[in-house]
Amino acid sequence: MSEASQETVLVARGLVKTFPAEGKPVRAVDGVDVLVEAGETVSVMGPSGCGKSTLLHLVGGLERPDAGEIVLDGRRVDGLSETAWAMLRRRTIGFVFQAFNLIDELTAVENVELPALLIGASSSNARRRALELMERLGVAERANHLPDRLSGGEAQRVAVARALINEPPLILADEPTGNLDSRATGEMLRLFADLRSEGQSLLVVTHDARVASAADRLLTMRDGAIVGHTRLDAGSPSELLRDLAGLGGDR
Numbered sequence: 001m002s003e004a005s006q007e008t009v010l011v012a013r014g015l016v017k018t019f020p021a022e023g024k025p026v027r028a029v030d031g032v033d034v035l036v037e038a039g040e041t042v043s044v045m046g047p048s049g050c051g052k053s054t055l056l057h058l059v060g061g062l063e064r065p066d067a068g069e070i071v072l073d074g075r076r077v078d079g080l081s082e083t084a085w086a087m088l089r090r091r092t093i094g095f096v097f098q099a100f101n102l103i104d105e106l107t108a109v110e111n112v113e114l115p116a117l118l119i120g121a122s123s124s125n126a127r128r129r130a131l132e133l134m135e136r137l138g139v140a141e142r143a144n145h146l147p148d149r150l151s152g153g154e155a156q157r158v159a160v161a162r163a164l165i166n167e168p169p170l171i172l173a174d175e176p177t178g179n180l181d182s183r184a185t186g187e188m189l190r191l192f193a194d195l196r197s198e199g200q201s202l203l204v205v206t207h208d209a210r211v212a213s214a215a216d217r218l219l220t221m222r223d224g225a226i227v228g229h230t231r232l233d234a235g236s237p238s239e240l241l242r243d244l245a246g247l248g249g250d251r
Helices: 052-059 080-092 108-118 123-136 152-164 182-197 209-213 236-246
Strands: 008-019 026-037 043-046 068-071 093-097 170-174 201-205 217-222 225-231
Touching: 008 052, 008 201, 026 052, 026 225, 043 209, 052 170, 052 201, 068 080, 068 217, 080 093, 093 152, 108 123, 108 152, 123 152, 152 170, 152 182, 170 209, 182 209
Parallel strands: 043 201, 043 217, 093 170, 170 201
Antiparallel strands: 008 026, 008 068, 217 225
8 A cells, every 4th residue: 555645535554353253253354454545536346245345334433443543534543432433423424325324204405414413513504505415416306305205316316415514525435326226326426426526535335347447446355355456547448347347246
């Protein structure tokens, strides 16, 4: 892994995570290094069970590493208390999940504004920012709908708006197109391309070759370790897409 610069958003070194299992513990993440520069999109691919989502959960503070260190936006975070991690996470990381993870009892706009309210934004400022993001993402007309009234593509756009509301330096996306049809996947790809062009940093776990190939760099995982590191050019050739398709898989 290259050395971090002043423009580095995420540095993770030597991450290890082991889970208990019958017979022999499973090392889901085994000495992994990850670096994401400001304005960079990094994708992670690998076969089912290789540790992709566990890696994302470690970086985002949803799981604690057994070993290794994580520096987020210039601050080491792996040793923080649960409370401190939660507060920092709300300000510095936006999450986009495959299952959207919208709160069923809240309207779309209420889901989007919730992270801003949790860090102390006024209700008027949170609502204004939420509506601005929903307008930008093309779902403003669905603001007052409950999640079960949204299409998959609409729900994912609402989830992206929620991830962006606190203007975090890093977005973590876990299989963001996994529950979307082809049309909605195409819309999500265009949205991620827009975010990339605007300088947003993203770390994306995906089984979708189209999503992976739209990144600046591709990390390939197998058996909990990074086994490949490829720098990608915009408009990857069909040969690359075919190669990537063989790396897909569930978490």
